[in-house]
Amino acid sequence: MRIPELGLAEFSDDQIKGRIIADLERARARTRLLTDALDDDELAQQHSRLMSPLVWDLAHIGNQEELWLLRDVGGREPILPETVDQLYDAFQHPRADRPALPLLDPQSSREYIGEVRARVIDVLERTPLHGRRLTEGGFVFGMVAQHEQQHAETMLATHQLRQGNPVLDGPAPPLAGGDALPAEVLVPGGPFTMGTSVHPWALDNERPAHQVQVPAFWLDTVPVSNADYQDFIADGGYQQRCWWSPAGWQHVQQVGLEAPLFWQQDGRLWLRRRFGRLEPVPPDEPVMHVCFHEAEAYARWAGRRLPTESEWEKAARHDPETGFARQYPWGDDEATPDRANLGQDHLQPAAVGAYPAGASPLGIQQLIGDVWEWTASDFTPYPGFSPWPYREYSEVFFGPDYKVLRGGSFAADRVACRGTFRNWDYPIRRQIFAGFRCARDASPGEG
Numbered sequence: 001m002r003i004p005e006l007g008l009a010e011f012s013d014d015q016i017k018g019r020i021i022a023d024l025e026r027a028r029a030r031t032r033l034l035t036d037a038l039d040d041d042e043l044a045q046q047h048s049r050l051m052s053p054l055v056w057d058l059a060h061i062g063n064q065e066e067l068w069l070l071r072d073v074g075g076r077e078p079i080l081p082e083t084v085d086q087l088y089d090a091f092q093h094p095r096a097d098r099p100a101l102p103l104l105d106p107q108s109s110r111e112y113i114g115e116v117r118a119r120v121i122d123v124l125e126r127t128p129l130h131g132r133r134l135t136e137g138g139f140v141f142g143m144v145a146q147h148e149q150q151h152a153e154t155m156l157a158t159h160q161l162r163q164g165n166p167v168l169d170g171p172a173p174p175l176a177g178g179d180a181l182p183a184e185v186l187v188p189g190g191p192f193t194m195g196t197s198v199h200p201w202a203l204d205n206e207r208p209a210h211q212v213q214v215p216a217f218w219l220d221t222v223p224v225s226n227a228d229y230q231d232f233i234a235d236g237g238y239q240q241r242c243w244w245s246p247a248g249w250q251h252v253q254q255v256g257l258e259a260p261l262f263w264q265q266d267g268r269l270w271l272r273r274r275f276g277r278l279e280p281v282p283p284d285e286p287v288m289h290v291c292f293h294e295a296e297a298y299a300r301w302a303g304r305r306l307p308t309e310s311e312w313e314k315a316a317r318h319d320p321e322t323g324f325a326r327q328y329p330w331g332d333d334e335a336t337p338d339r340a341n342l343g344q345d346h347l348q349p350a351a352v353g354a355y356p357a358g359a360s361p362l363g364i365q366q367l368i369g370d371v372w373e374w375t376a377s378d379f380t381p382y383p384g385f386s387p388w389p390y391r392e393y394s395e396v397f398f399g400p401d402y403k404v405l406r407g408g409s410f411a412a413d414r415v416a417c418r419g420t421f422r423n424w425d426y427p428i429r430r431q432i433f434a435g436f437r438c439a440r441d442a443s444p445g446e447g
């Protein structure tokens with residue numbers, strides 16, 4: 001069977017190394033900004049039981065970098081006593097327990113991660129990027145850059161959960177394009193290539209490329225907006241059992257959900273707290289901080305459903321003209337600021353319709369960036385999956401407990417976001433920067 005997936009351009013080792021250094025440096029600049037914004041007490045404090053103290057994230061980032069790049073790739077001796085490793089092992093200590101650990105203080109953490117990075121640059125210079133699977137095409141260096149950026153997104157979520165004066169600021173995102181967009185787009189039925197076997201920095205759960213038959217379906221042109229979601233609230237959506245799955249309804253009753261996380265009502269006006277500032281909810285921004293159950297209930301109320309993961313990826317990658325899968329909706333070129341709202345450049349999603357340059361071949365917008373999008377799918381392995389480079393990266397999470405999210409948020413960096421990238425979380429989680437869009441089956445004869 002032919003799996004139509006375009007290979008990536010060939011780059012020299014020097015070009016890849018230049019790219020690795022740029023990605024590592026961009027990640028570190030973000031880590032510094034997010035941790036320098038708070039004093040030592042706030043760094044050591046736990047702002048929510050869902051999150052680590054930021055000082056844990058800080059040294060954990062450096063410890064993972066040391067384990068993979070210095071000790072494994074470089075064959076170097078540990079920088080700190082080896083007992084330090086277990087403090088920063090995410091599988092040994094759940095987030096809620098991390099504040100009680102004898103962690104490095106902020107200053108020692110900064111010195112440690114700086115020392116690791118200096119030595120990594122030296123190891124990178126000496127390491128050939130072929131001949132060993134771990135370093136092939138710079139994979140493990142890319143994995144470490146993605147890891148630090150994933151923590152930058154988690155650390156930003158910690159900032160959002162934190163109470164206190166605002167300490168972060170960013171420029172406003174672009175405005176909506178002004179063109180009237182169709183509410184939904186028909187994605188024709190037929191096979192498409194899901195996942196990748198050629199992206200050198202793709203993680204194990206994105207592999208391998210395989211053909212999937214996806215029947216024709218309709219998908220929203222843009223994510224569901226705050227104004228759309230307010231209609232659901234105003235129509236009594238949270239009070240009517242008929243829109244909710246049994247698990248969703250039980251959760252809503254138990255926790256008393258009435259609106260997205262961080263929203264509050266002032267008379268008839270909805271306000272939200274965003275990084276310490278209270279502001280009116282912008283009507284045309286994608287709705288955010290809703291859990292899977294809320295997304296699913298809204299879709300049912302709207303007479304629709306959530307897209308499956310394969311529908312989402314087909315909409316984002318499949319080029320009906322060539323039959324090839326693209327890396328991104330707009331093609332194979334990298335994400336740029338005019339194509340997608342990524343990288344914490346703006347500390348919020350942009351209005352729906354703000355990124356016409358990032359549209360898919362069929363004209364679907366904002367699939368990449370702005371908000372993670374809940375899908376209807378459980379997190380499961382692709383046919384032919386094999387764990388790499390360690391079982392705990394993905395394999396231990398496969399199963400019905402986690403729902404897949406796609407597309408990346410404004411808080412995700414471009415190194416950790418592509419058309420094949422898969423994120424997963426519990427269906428009750430709301431602190432993540434997640435929203436959704438809706439789909440529906442096509443009628444027979446359509447597409």
Ligand SMILES: [Fe+2]
Pocket residue numbers: 060064090147151
């Ligand atoms: Fe981590």
